[in-house]
Amino acid sequence: MSTSRSLRSRLTRSYWICYGQRSRTPLPSSPLDLVRLPCFNKSQLMDAVTNLAHAVRDDPKTFSRVHSVVWMGGALDHPGNTSPSAEFNCYADPYAADQILTAVKQGFFNLIMCPLDITTPHRIPFSDLIHDSYIPDSNGVTTSDPSIGPLRAFLSAVLLRVRGIQASFGLPDAMEMHDPLAIWYAIANAGRSFSDPAPGWSLRPREFKIERRGEYTRGMCVVDRRGTNEENEDRTKNQRLQGKAVRAPKLPPKDEDVDRMGKTVEKPGRLPMVVVGTPGSEELRKILLGRVFGTEA
Numbered sequence: 001m002s003t004s005r006s007l008r009s010r011l012t013r014s015y016w017i018c019y020g021q022r023s024r025t026p027l028p029s030s031p032l033d034l035v036r037l038p039c040f041n042k043s044q045l046m047d048a049v050t051n052l053a054h055a056v057r058d059d060p061k062t063f064s065r066v067h068s069v070v071w072m073g074g075a076l077d078h079p080g081n082t083s084p085s086a087e088f089n090c091y092a093d094p095y096a097a098d099q100i101l102t103a104v105k106q107g108f109f110n111l112i113m114c115p116l117d118i119t120t121p122h123r124i125p126f127s128d129l130i131h132d133s134y135i136p137d138s139n140g141v142t143t144s145d146p147s148i149g150p151l152r153a154f155l156s157a158v159l160l161r162v163r164g165i166q167a168s169f170g171l172p173d174a175m176e177m178h179d180p181l182a183i184w185y186a187i188a189n190a191g192r193s194f195s196d197p198a199p200g201w202s203l204r205p206r207e208f209k210i211e212r213r214g215e216y217t218r219g220m221c222v223v224d225r226r227g228t229n230e231e232n233e234d235r236t237k238n239q240r241l242q243g244k245a246v247r248a249p250k251l252p253p254k255d256e257d258v259d260r261m262g263k264t265v266e267k268p269g270r271l272p273m274v275v276v277g278t279p280g281s282e283e284l285r286k287i288l289l290g291r292v293f294g295t296e297a
Contacts, residue, residue: 031055035065049073049089053096056103068110068194072182073097074221075116076206076274086211086219087116094212094219101210105268112194112203113274114182115221122181122281123174126163128289131156152293177284184284185275200279205271 032055049071056063073089074097080086090097104111133145134156148156159175167173177184188198197203211220278284289295 032059032062035062049100050093050096053093053099056099056108060108064108066109068112069100069104070112070114070182070186071100072114072119072179074113074208074210076208076221076223078115078117078120080220081116081120083216083219085217087221090210090221091219094210097219098210098212101208101272104270104272107269110194110270111272112185113206113272114178114185115274116178118275118278119178119181120176122177122278122284123172124177124281124285124288125174126159127173128285129155129175130159130163134160155292177281177288180288181275181278181284184278184287188279194273200277200283201275202277203273204276206274207268207271 031051035055052069052071071089073087075081075085075087075090080091082088082091086094100111103109131145131148131152133143133148134153136142162175163173185201189201192198194203206223208221208223211217211222214220286296
Protein backbone atom coordinates (compact mmCIF):
# COMPACT_ATOMS: atom_id res chain seq x y z
CA MET A 1 0.00 0.00 0.00
CA SER A 2 2.83 2.42 0.86
CA THR A 3 4.43 1.76 -2.52
CA SER A 4 1.16 2.59 -4.32
CA ARG A 5 0.77 5.83 -2.35
CA SER A 6 4.37 6.77 -3.11
CA LEU A 7 3.91 6.14 -6.83
CA ARG A 8 0.63 8.09 -6.90
CA SER A 9 2.35 10.98 -5.11
CA ARG A 10 5.16 11.03 -7.66
CA LEU A 11 2.75 11.03 -10.58
CA THR A 12 0.60 13.78 -9.07
CA ARG A 13 3.65 15.87 -8.26
CA SER A 14 4.98 15.58 -11.80
CA TYR A 15 1.57 16.46 -13.25
CA TRP A 16 1.27 19.69 -11.33
CA ILE A 17 4.87 20.73 -11.84
CA CYS A 18 4.10 20.68 -15.56
CA TYR A 19 0.60 22.05 -15.45
CA GLY A 20 0.10 24.30 -12.47
CA GLN A 21 -0.35 24.23 -8.71
CA ARG A 22 -1.51 21.40 -6.52
CA SER A 23 -5.27 20.96 -6.27
CA ARG A 24 -7.76 18.51 -4.79
CA THR A 25 -9.88 18.88 -7.93
CA PRO A 26 -10.12 15.61 -9.90
CA LEU A 27 -7.70 15.45 -12.80
CA PRO A 28 -9.21 17.10 -15.90
CA SER A 29 -10.17 14.95 -18.86
CA SER A 30 -9.31 17.48 -21.58
CA PRO A 31 -6.97 20.43 -22.09
CA LEU A 32 -9.86 22.89 -21.80
CA ASP A 33 -10.96 21.39 -18.47
CA LEU A 34 -7.41 21.93 -17.25
CA VAL A 35 -7.14 25.49 -18.51
CA ARG A 36 -10.46 26.38 -16.84
CA LEU A 37 -9.13 25.41 -13.39
CA PRO A 38 -8.71 28.44 -11.09
CA CYS A 39 -5.14 27.38 -10.28
CA PHE A 40 -4.12 27.40 -13.93
CA ASN A 41 -2.19 30.61 -14.54
CA LYS A 42 -0.39 31.10 -17.86
CA SER A 43 1.30 27.77 -17.44
CA GLN A 44 2.91 25.31 -19.82
CA LEU A 45 0.60 22.71 -21.32
CA MET A 46 1.38 19.23 -22.59
CA ASP A 47 -1.09 16.91 -24.33
CA ALA A 48 -1.64 14.94 -27.51
CA VAL A 49 -1.65 17.24 -30.53
CA THR A 50 -5.15 16.06 -31.56
CA ASN A 51 -6.58 17.10 -28.18
CA LEU A 52 -4.85 20.46 -28.37
CA ALA A 53 -6.15 21.15 -31.88
CA HIS A 54 -9.71 20.38 -30.74
CA ALA A 55 -9.28 22.70 -27.76
CA VAL A 56 -7.98 25.58 -29.89
CA ARG A 57 -10.84 25.15 -32.35
CA ASP A 58 -13.62 24.66 -29.76
CA ASP A 59 -12.78 27.50 -27.37
CA PRO A 60 -9.93 29.75 -28.50
CA LYS A 61 -10.76 32.35 -25.84
CA THR A 62 -10.26 29.91 -22.98
CA PHE A 63 -7.19 28.41 -24.62
CA SER A 64 -5.65 31.88 -24.82
CA ARG A 65 -4.83 31.48 -21.10
CA VAL A 66 -2.10 29.04 -22.15
CA HIS A 67 1.30 30.69 -22.29
CA SER A 68 3.07 27.90 -24.13
CA VAL A 69 2.69 24.35 -25.37
CA VAL A 70 5.55 21.88 -25.00
CA TRP A 71 5.28 19.24 -27.70
CA MET A 72 7.34 16.17 -28.49
CA GLY A 73 6.87 15.78 -32.20
CA GLY A 74 8.23 16.28 -35.67
CA ALA A 75 11.55 15.69 -37.39
CA LEU A 76 13.26 18.66 -39.04
CA ASP A 77 16.77 17.56 -39.99
CA HIS A 78 16.41 13.94 -38.91
CA PRO A 79 14.80 10.86 -40.51
CA GLY A 80 11.31 9.94 -39.39
CA ASN A 81 10.53 6.99 -37.15
CA THR A 82 7.11 6.04 -38.57
CA SER A 83 7.89 6.72 -42.21
CA PRO A 84 11.17 7.75 -43.85
CA SER A 85 10.19 11.39 -43.44
CA ALA A 86 7.70 11.63 -40.56
CA GLU A 87 7.78 11.32 -36.78
CA PHE A 88 4.92 9.33 -35.20
CA ASN A 89 2.91 12.20 -33.68
CA CYS A 90 2.99 14.26 -36.88
CA TYR A 91 2.17 11.20 -38.95
CA ALA A 92 -0.74 10.13 -36.73
CA ASP A 93 -2.63 13.42 -37.10
CA PRO A 94 -0.93 15.83 -39.54
CA TYR A 95 -4.08 17.97 -39.75
CA ALA A 96 -4.03 18.63 -36.00
CA ALA A 97 -0.29 19.32 -36.05
CA ASP A 98 -0.83 21.79 -38.89
CA GLN A 99 -3.65 23.53 -36.98
CA ILE A 100 -1.43 23.96 -33.94
CA LEU A 101 1.44 25.27 -36.06
CA THR A 102 -0.89 27.74 -37.79
CA ALA A 103 -2.22 29.00 -34.45
CA VAL A 104 1.33 29.53 -33.22
CA LYS A 105 2.31 31.49 -36.33
CA GLN A 106 -0.79 33.65 -35.85
CA GLY A 107 0.46 34.50 -32.37
CA PHE A 108 -2.12 32.71 -30.20
CA PHE A 109 0.46 30.97 -27.99
CA ASN A 110 4.07 29.81 -27.92
CA LEU A 111 5.17 26.37 -29.03
CA ILE A 112 8.27 24.68 -27.66
CA MET A 113 8.99 21.69 -29.85
CA CYS A 114 11.14 18.66 -29.04
CA PRO A 115 11.64 16.87 -32.38
CA LEU A 116 13.46 13.63 -33.09
CA ASP A 117 16.54 15.70 -33.82
CA ILE A 118 17.04 16.31 -30.09
CA THR A 119 15.18 13.38 -28.49
CA THR A 120 16.78 10.50 -30.41
CA PRO A 121 20.33 11.05 -29.09
CA HIS A 122 19.03 10.95 -25.50
CA ARG A 123 19.05 7.27 -24.60
CA ILE A 124 19.06 5.23 -21.40
CA PRO A 125 20.46 1.68 -21.56
CA PHE A 126 17.85 -1.03 -21.16
CA SER A 127 20.08 -2.53 -18.48
CA ASP A 128 19.22 0.51 -16.30
CA LEU A 129 15.49 0.09 -16.84
CA ILE A 130 14.92 -3.68 -16.86
CA HIS A 131 15.52 -5.52 -13.61
CA ASP A 132 17.92 -8.47 -13.78
CA SER A 133 15.22 -10.85 -12.55
CA TYR A 134 13.28 -10.29 -15.78
CA ILE A 135 16.15 -11.21 -18.08
CA PRO A 136 15.83 -14.90 -19.10
CA ASP A 137 18.77 -17.21 -18.40
CA SER A 138 20.25 -19.60 -20.94
CA ASN A 139 17.19 -21.85 -20.55
CA GLY A 140 14.73 -19.00 -21.08
CA VAL A 141 13.72 -18.99 -17.41
CA THR A 142 13.20 -15.80 -15.39
CA THR A 143 13.26 -15.45 -11.62
CA SER A 144 10.77 -13.49 -9.55
CA ASP A 145 11.90 -10.76 -7.18
CA PRO A 146 8.91 -9.22 -5.33
CA SER A 147 11.18 -6.71 -3.59
CA ILE A 148 11.54 -4.56 -6.71
CA GLY A 149 8.01 -3.17 -6.42
CA PRO A 150 5.13 -2.93 -8.90
CA LEU A 151 6.50 0.00 -10.94
CA ARG A 152 9.87 -1.62 -11.66
CA ALA A 153 8.15 -4.95 -12.35
CA PHE A 154 5.71 -3.39 -14.80
CA LEU A 155 8.39 -1.43 -16.69
CA SER A 156 10.70 -4.44 -16.83
CA ALA A 157 7.98 -6.64 -18.31
CA VAL A 158 6.98 -4.03 -20.91
CA LEU A 159 10.47 -2.93 -21.91
CA LEU A 160 11.72 -6.49 -22.29
CA ARG A 161 9.47 -6.78 -25.35
CA VAL A 162 10.52 -3.35 -26.64
CA ARG A 163 14.17 -4.33 -26.24
CA GLY A 164 13.65 -7.40 -28.38
CA ILE A 165 11.92 -5.42 -31.12
CA GLN A 166 14.70 -2.83 -31.22
CA ALA A 167 17.32 -5.56 -31.38
CA SER A 168 15.55 -7.11 -34.37
CA PHE A 169 15.87 -3.76 -36.17
CA GLY A 170 19.56 -3.50 -35.34
CA LEU A 171 19.01 -0.47 -33.09
CA PRO A 172 21.17 0.37 -30.04
CA ASP A 173 20.42 -1.49 -26.81
CA ALA A 174 18.92 1.59 -25.21
CA MET A 175 15.55 3.32 -24.86
CA GLU A 176 15.21 6.62 -26.69
CA MET A 177 13.81 9.23 -24.32
CA HIS A 178 11.36 11.02 -26.62
CA ASP A 179 8.48 11.99 -24.30
CA PRO A 180 10.64 12.11 -21.14
CA LEU A 181 12.81 14.79 -22.72
CA ALA A 182 9.79 17.02 -23.38
CA ILE A 183 8.63 16.52 -19.78
CA TRP A 184 12.17 17.23 -18.57
CA TYR A 185 12.15 20.52 -20.44
CA ALA A 186 8.77 21.51 -18.99
CA ILE A 187 9.87 20.76 -15.41
CA ALA A 188 13.33 22.33 -15.72
CA ASN A 189 11.96 25.49 -17.37
CA ALA A 190 8.69 25.94 -15.47
CA GLY A 191 8.07 29.64 -14.98
CA ARG A 192 10.91 30.64 -17.31
CA SER A 193 10.77 32.35 -20.67
CA PHE A 194 12.09 30.38 -23.64
CA SER A 195 14.34 33.40 -24.30
CA ASP A 196 15.96 32.73 -20.91
CA PRO A 197 15.97 28.93 -20.49
CA ALA A 198 17.47 27.03 -17.59
CA PRO A 199 21.26 26.41 -17.71
CA GLY A 200 22.21 23.87 -20.34
CA TRP A 201 19.07 24.36 -22.44
CA SER A 202 18.99 26.19 -25.77
CA LEU A 203 16.25 26.83 -28.32
CA ARG A 204 16.07 28.12 -31.86
CA PRO A 205 13.13 29.45 -33.90
CA ARG A 206 12.37 27.36 -36.99
CA GLU A 207 10.12 27.92 -39.97
CA PHE A 208 8.50 24.89 -41.57
CA LYS A 209 5.18 23.53 -42.78
CA ILE A 210 3.55 20.14 -42.18
CA GLU A 211 2.59 17.91 -45.10
CA ARG A 212 -0.97 16.68 -44.55
CA ARG A 213 -1.85 14.51 -47.53
CA GLY A 214 1.37 13.24 -49.11
CA GLU A 215 1.33 9.62 -50.23
CA TYR A 216 4.92 9.15 -49.04
CA THR A 217 5.45 12.32 -46.99
CA ARG A 218 2.36 12.53 -44.75
CA GLY A 219 3.35 14.21 -41.48
CA MET A 220 6.67 15.47 -42.81
CA CYS A 221 8.00 18.76 -41.47
CA VAL A 222 8.81 20.55 -44.72
CA VAL A 223 11.67 23.04 -44.39
CA ASP A 224 12.27 25.40 -47.29
CA ARG A 225 16.05 25.38 -47.75
CA ARG A 226 16.17 27.21 -51.10
CA GLY A 227 18.59 29.99 -50.34
CA THR A 228 17.07 30.75 -46.96
CA ASN A 229 18.63 31.04 -43.54
CA GLU A 230 17.62 27.42 -42.91
CA GLU A 231 20.62 26.60 -45.09
CA ASN A 232 22.70 28.97 -42.93
CA GLU A 233 23.37 30.99 -46.05
CA ASP A 234 21.53 33.25 -48.47
CA ARG A 235 22.94 32.34 -51.87
CA THR A 236 22.01 35.73 -53.35
CA LYS A 237 24.55 37.25 -50.95
CA ASN A 238 27.29 34.64 -51.44
CA GLN A 239 30.27 36.53 -52.89
CA ARG A 240 32.07 33.32 -53.88
CA LEU A 241 29.13 32.11 -55.98
CA GLN A 242 28.65 35.53 -57.53
CA GLY A 243 32.33 35.68 -58.45
CA LYS A 244 32.02 32.53 -60.59
CA ALA A 245 29.27 34.01 -62.70
CA VAL A 246 29.82 35.39 -66.16
CA ARG A 247 30.57 39.10 -66.18
CA ALA A 248 27.19 40.67 -65.80
CA PRO A 249 25.43 43.44 -63.91
CA LYS A 250 25.43 43.01 -60.15
CA LEU A 251 22.74 40.67 -58.83
CA PRO A 252 19.72 42.55 -57.52
CA PRO A 253 18.99 42.39 -53.79
CA LYS A 254 16.75 39.57 -52.69
CA ASP A 255 13.07 40.53 -52.39
CA GLU A 256 12.13 39.21 -48.96
CA ASP A 257 8.41 39.73 -49.62
CA VAL A 258 8.09 37.61 -52.78
CA ASP A 259 9.02 33.96 -53.39
CA ARG A 260 10.59 32.49 -56.53
CA MET A 261 7.23 32.15 -58.22
CA GLY A 262 6.34 35.78 -57.62
CA LYS A 263 3.86 35.04 -54.87
CA THR A 264 3.67 37.16 -51.74
CA VAL A 265 5.43 35.53 -48.79
CA GLU A 266 3.22 35.25 -45.71
CA LYS A 267 5.46 36.10 -42.81
CA PRO A 268 4.46 34.45 -39.53
CA GLY A 269 3.91 36.62 -36.50
CA ARG A 270 5.61 33.99 -34.35
CA LEU A 271 7.71 30.89 -34.97
CA PRO A 272 7.85 27.67 -32.95
CA MET A 273 10.89 27.40 -30.72
CA VAL A 274 12.78 24.15 -31.19
CA VAL A 275 14.90 22.64 -28.42
CA VAL A 276 18.41 22.25 -29.83
CA GLY A 277 20.43 21.79 -26.65
CA THR A 278 19.99 20.11 -23.24
CA PRO A 279 22.18 19.50 -20.17
CA GLY A 280 22.95 16.12 -21.76
CA SER A 281 21.85 12.52 -22.01
CA GLU A 282 23.76 11.48 -18.89
CA GLU A 283 22.05 14.18 -16.83
CA LEU A 284 18.64 12.96 -18.01
CA ARG A 285 19.63 9.41 -17.07
CA LYS A 286 20.54 10.47 -13.52
CA ILE A 287 17.34 12.48 -13.05
CA LEU A 288 15.00 9.85 -14.48
CA LEU A 289 16.45 6.92 -12.56
CA GLY A 290 16.40 8.97 -9.38
CA ARG A 291 12.82 10.18 -9.83
CA VAL A 292 11.28 6.93 -11.06
CA PHE A 293 13.24 4.27 -9.19
CA GLY A 294 14.80 6.29 -6.37
CA THR A 295 18.25 5.07 -7.36
CA GLU A 296 21.48 6.89 -8.10
CA ALA A 297 22.95 6.45 -11.57
